[in-house]
Amino acid sequence: MEVEVLFQEHKYKLGKRVDRGFAYLMVLQWVLAILLAVFVSPLTWSGDSSSIHMHVWMAIFLGGIFTSLPVYYAIFNPGQKIGRYVIAIAQMGFSTLFIHLMGGRIEAHFHIFGSLAFLSAYREWRLLILPSLLAIADHLIRGIYFPLSVYGVMSGVEWRWLEHAGWILFEDLFLGYMCVQATREMRQIAVTKSDLIKARINAEKLNAGRSHFFSVVSHEIRTPLNGIIGFTDFLQESPIPAEQRDYVNIIKQCSDTLLKVVNDLLDFHKLDSGRLELDPHAFKISDVQQYLENVFSLECQKKNLTFSMRVASEVPVELYGDSHRIRQVLTNIIGNAVKFTDEGSIQVSVSHYKGNLYRWDIADTGIGIKKDNLQKIFSPYTQEFSSTARKYGGSGLGLSISKTLVELMGGQLHVESTYGKGSVFFFTLPLK
Numbered sequence: 104m105e106v107e108v109l110f111q112e113h114k115y116k117l118g119k120r121v122d123r124g125f126a127y128l129m130v131l132q133w134v135l136a137i138l139l140a141v142f143v144s145p146l147t148w149s150g151d152s153s154s155i156h157m158h159v160w161m162a163i164f165l166g167g168i169f170t171s172l173p174v175y176y177a178i179f180n181p182g183q184k185i186g187r188y189v190i191a192i193a194q195m196g197f198s199t200l201f202i203h204l205m206g207g208r209i210e211a212h213f214h215i216f217g218s219l220a221f222l223s224a225y226r227e228w229r230l231l232i233l234p235s236l237l238a239i240a241d242h243l244i245r246g247i248y249f250p251l252s253v254y255g256v257m258s259g260v261e262w263r264w265l266e267h268a269g270w271i272l273f274e275d276l277f278l279g280y281m282c283v284q285a286t287r288e289m290r291q292i293a294v295t296k297s298d299l300i301k302a303r304i305n306a307e308k309l310n311a312g313r314s315h316f317f318s319v320v321s322h323e324i325r326t327p328l329n330g331i332i333g334f335t336d337f338l339q340e341s342p343i344p345a346e347q348r349d350y351v352n353i354i355k356q357c358s359d360t361l362l363k364v365v366n367d368l369l370d371f372h373k374l375d376s377g378r379l380e381l382d383p384h385a386f387k388i389s390d391v392q393q394y395l396e397n398v399f400s401l402e403c404q405k406k407n408l409t410f411s412m413r414v415a416s417e418v419p420v421e422l423y424g425d426s427h428r429i430r431q432v433l434t435n436i437i438g439n440a441v442k443f444t445d446e447g448s449i450q451v452s453v454s455h456y457k458g459n460l461y462r463w464d465i466a467d468t469g470i471g472i473k474k475d476n477l478q479k480i481f482s483p484y485t486q487e488f489s490s491t492a493r494k495y496g497g498s499g500l501g502l503s504i505s506k507t508l509v510e511l512m513g514g515q516l517h518v519e520s521t522y523g524k525g526s527v528f529f530f531t532l533p534l535k
């Protein structure tokens with residue numbers, strides 16, 4: 104977005120905010136002016152008749168005029184230049200009214216300095232000119248024709264307006280400088296914001312390009328890979344010599360691993376760019392159990408590990424959630440457990456945690472994880488040791504994907520482990 108547009112937008116919003124602030128201030132000042140007039144000089148006496156003092160009417164009508172226009176602009180047309188000028192004039196009007204109502208007491212003149220300071224909240228030095236000139240002109244004219252109203256004395260005031268003008272200009276100098284500085288900062292903010300917007304647009308474009316690249320490449324890889332896996336399955340079932348069977352088994356293992364890596368990369372990218380959507384539905388816990396037993400029983404048997412899954416009696420037969428993603432998380436974690444366990448068992452259990460939360464535990468008696476590395480393993484492309492990939496393979500994406508998926512489903516994934524003895528990965532999920 105253009106710097107100038109952002110700058111004007113910022114200025115407009117600021118203007119609106121300050122307009123609103125002045126609307127409240129005006130009403131407050133109006134009430135104060137009336138109270139001042141009422142309490143200081145409510146009645147005027149002549150003989151035995153009394154009437155309401157002119158100050159009371161002045162406070163009501165002049166204060167009303169000063170208040171109504173700014174309030175009108177603040178409500179119906181905020182953030183406009185004309186409104187700002189009306190407010191500036193009205194605010195100075197109030198200053199002169201207060202000085203008059205307080206009989207020209209010197210303390211009342213502080214209101215002028217307050218008004219100029221409030222007006223500088225618009226961060227526009229030009230806005231200070233008109234009210235300052237008004238205040239100076241008011242001192243000059245009232246000083247000549249009605250000095251009691253502005254200085255509280257009748258004589259010896261011919262040149263006092265000059266002294267007052269000097270103080271006003273002195274304050275204007277500082278406020279004006281601050282306004283210029285603040286405007287400069289606002290422009291700098293606009294430049295930074297514009298750069299950020301440009302960077303975000305570029306990143307989005309890049310991301311879209313990357314998404315396209317990922318889906319095309321993963322499709323191009325997965326199609327022939329599925330062909331390889333399918334025909335390897337045929338070969339495994341056909342009568343072939345033992346030596347060749349070993350080769351085929353290795354091809355199968357490698358292609359399965361490759362397919363997992365491609366799938367992980369794609370999922371990670373989808374999660375990273377926030378494009379992965381959940382598909383919650385009712386599912387049977389027994390189906391998940393069946394699936395896991397089908398996938399892992401044989402694998403565990405091959406490694407001489409026992410695999411068991413226990414579902415606590417309080418877990419309902421039917422649950423509600425994205426069973427596809429739950430299976431994915433479980434497959435990742437149990438797959439790791441099998442991979443990193445050479446003897447003993449893998450135990451999965453599901454139990455009620457609290458409210459609508461259910462807890463899944465996957466315990467293994469494998470190599471375990473060092474305490475210092477427990478958090479690190481959830482980062483993408485990270486394994487516990489640099490030697491892990493060499494020895495066990497893997498991309499270091501599985502746990503990062505699992506953690507993000509569990510969190511996306513409203514749960515949390517944790518691990519507890521004793522190095523050399525085994526690990527327990529556990530996560531909670533709202534499933535009702």
Ligand code: ADP
Pocket residue numbers: 435439440443467469470471472480485486487488491496497498499500501502503526
């Ligand atoms: P990958 O298994 O592909 O390397 P993961 O993100 O699934 O990637 O796991 C990251 C790392 O966490 C693994 O490389 C391993 O060092 C460690 N890890 C995960 N699960 C276990 C486990 N059950 N026992 C020991 N280490 C584990």
